Amino acid sequence: MWFVILLVYMLKASSAVEPSCQVCSKFDYERLLERVIRNELTLKDTLDKITKTNAKVEETLKRIETENAKLNLAMQGLEEKKRTIDDKIDALVDTGAKNMSEAVAEMKTAVQSLVKQTAQEWDVMKENSSVPHVMFHARQTTTGQRSYTTNQDVVFPTVLINDGGWYSPITGHFTASVAGVYMFMVQFCPYLHKWAYLEIVHAGRALQSSGHKGEDVIVCVSMQAFAKVAIGDEVWVRISATSEIYHDDTRSTSYAGLLISL
The missing domain is CATH 2.60.120.40 (Jelly Rolls)
Incomplete structure (x- = not known):
C-alpha cells in the first residue's frame, strides 16, 4: 500500500511542478500507474521470497546449533568414557602387575622350599643307602x-x-x-x-x-x-x-x- 501512497504523492508533485501537458492524456497516467502496481507486486513477491528464505536459513542455523550442541555433549560423553576406560585400564594394569609380582614371589618361595626339601631328602637317602667303599x-x-x-x-x-x-x-x-x-x-x-x-x-x-x-x-x-x-x-x-x-x-x-x- 505504501507504493500506492508514494505514487499518488509523485503524481501530485508532478502536477505541481510540471506545467500541464496538452499532449499527455489520462490513458498515459493509467499506464504508468499500472506499471507501478506491477512493480509493487513483483517487489512484494521478491520480498516474500527473501523473507521465507531468511526464515529457512534461520531455521537451518538453529538446527545446526542444536546438532552442534548435541555433538558437543556426545564428545563430552566420549571423553568421559575414555577417561573412565583409561582409569580402569590403569587400575587393571597395576593390579595385574601386583598380582604377577606376588605370584612370582610365591613361586620363587615354593621352588626354594622344594629345592631345600629335595636336598634334605637326598641327604637322608644318601645316609640310609650309602654304599661302603670296598x-x-x-x-x-x-x-x-x-x-x-x-x-x-x-x-x-x-x-x-x-x-x-x-x-x-x-x-x-x-x-x-x-x-x-x-x-x-x-x-x-x-x-x-x-x-x-x-x-x-x-x-x-x-x-x-x-x-x-x-x-x-x-x-x-x-x-x-x-x-x-x-x-x-x-x-x-x-x-x-x-x-x-x-x-x-x-x-x-x-x-x-x-x-x-x-
Missing part, C-alpha cells in the same frame, strides 16, 4: 711266562688298591667284610700258542670261566662276574686246566673287585 685291584709281579696246574689258585702279589684291606696278596683270596652285590674282573694273557683256562670262584663254586689260546703275538683277554656275597665269603681266581700265562708291565695279568650295591 674295592681292590692286584696283579702279577714277575715278568715272563708261568705254568699252572689244574685247580691251582692264582695269586696276585702286587696290590694296587685294597680299600678295607680284605684282599690277601698271600693267598689271592678276597674276603667280604660287607654283604652286597660285587663285580669281579680278571685279565690274563695266554702265552704264545698255549692255552690258559681261568675261573672266578665264589665259596668254592665257579662264577665265570674262560679259556683262550695264544697266537703269534701275546694278546690279553678278560672276563667279569657278578655275585651276591655274604659277610665272610671268599672269592678268588683258580686254574681250571693246565695253563701257560704271560705277564709284563704292558700285558698285565690282574684281578679286581668292587662292591656296587648293598
Whole structure:
C-alpha cells in the first residue's frame, strides 16, 4: 500500500511542478500507474521470497546449533568414557602387575622350599643307602711266562688298591667284610700258542670261566662276574686246566673287585 501512497504523492508533485501537458492524456497516467502496481507486486513477491528464505536459513542455523550442541555433549560423553576406560585400564594394569609380582614371589618361595626339601631328602637317602667303599685291584709281579696246574689258585702279589684291606696278596683270596652285590674282573694273557683256562670262584663254586689260546703275538683277554656275597665269603681266581700265562708291565695279568650295591 505504501507504493500506492508514494505514487499518488509523485503524481501530485508532478502536477505541481510540471506545467500541464496538452499532449499527455489520462490513458498515459493509467499506464504508468499500472506499471507501478506491477512493480509493487513483483517487489512484494521478491520480498516474500527473501523473507521465507531468511526464515529457512534461520531455521537451518538453529538446527545446526542444536546438532552442534548435541555433538558437543556426545564428545563430552566420549571423553568421559575414555577417561573412565583409561582409569580402569590403569587400575587393571597395576593390579595385574601386583598380582604377577606376588605370584612370582610365591613361586620363587615354593621352588626354594622344594629345592631345600629335595636336598634334605637326598641327604637322608644318601645316609640310609650309602654304599661302603670296598674295592681292590692286584696283579702279577714277575715278568715272563708261568705254568699252572689244574685247580691251582692264582695269586696276585702286587696290590694296587685294597680299600678295607680284605684282599690277601698271600693267598689271592678276597674276603667280604660287607654283604652286597660285587663285580669281579680278571685279565690274563695266554702265552704264545698255549692255552690258559681261568675261573672266578665264589665259596668254592665257579662264577665265570674262560679259556683262550695264544697266537703269534701275546694278546690279553678278560672276563667279569657278578655275585651276591655274604659277610665272610671268599672269592678268588683258580686254574681250571693246565695253563701257560704271560705277564709284563704292558700285558698285565690282574684281578679286581668292587662292591656296587648293598
